[in-house]
Amino acid sequence: MNANVKLYWILTVFFLFLSGLYTTWSLLDANHQRVEWVGTITLLLSGLLFLLIGFYLSKVHSAQGGELAEDRLDANIEDGEAEQGHYSPWSWWPIVLAGAASLVFLGVAIGPWIAFIGGGILVVSLVGWTYEYYRGYFAR
Structure with a gap:
């Protein structure tokens, strides 16, 4: 780095x-x-x-x-194997978020009314993805 x-x-x-x-x-x-x-x-x-x-x-x-570890010449491969982050493999929110973003861009290209619908879905999907660990089976 x-x-x-x-x-x-x-x-x-x-x-x-x-x-x-x-x-x-x-x-x-x-x-x-x-x-x-x-x-x-x-x-x-x-x-x-x-x-x-x-x-x-x-x-x-x-x-x-x-x-x-990437900056040192004497480092081994296993020196850089620390956890890089967390991603939920079972989450459906990224797919909904991508669909909402595509509706927003489609609305910019075709008609503003589609962008408003996509914007609403975008806000709901962002909130859902942010708070998915606060409700349900995986709540902490």
Whole structure:
């Protein structure tokens, strides 16, 4: 993860520098002499995206203790076998959530009334998936 963090910081600096260079170059162009906004904003937002990801990964990396098994050259395979998270294999809520998201996107493409129906189902499925361990057989 340490290599990923460094890579994202390098890409952040690269795209922010490239955005400034692109803006300067478009201003110095003899034909236009104005800012070409599409390329400037695209490069700037790309740099900000890499900044966001690099900041997040560096915070996660420092919260996990700094050095992971993936970062050490002398690590064995079994050093990184800790639990990565929890997912309910019997849960139907992700399928309902995917169907609701597809209805929302279909509503954007076809008609807004479908998006409102999909939005309602989306809210219900998010609440259901969030609170599935608070009711029923698997309640804690």
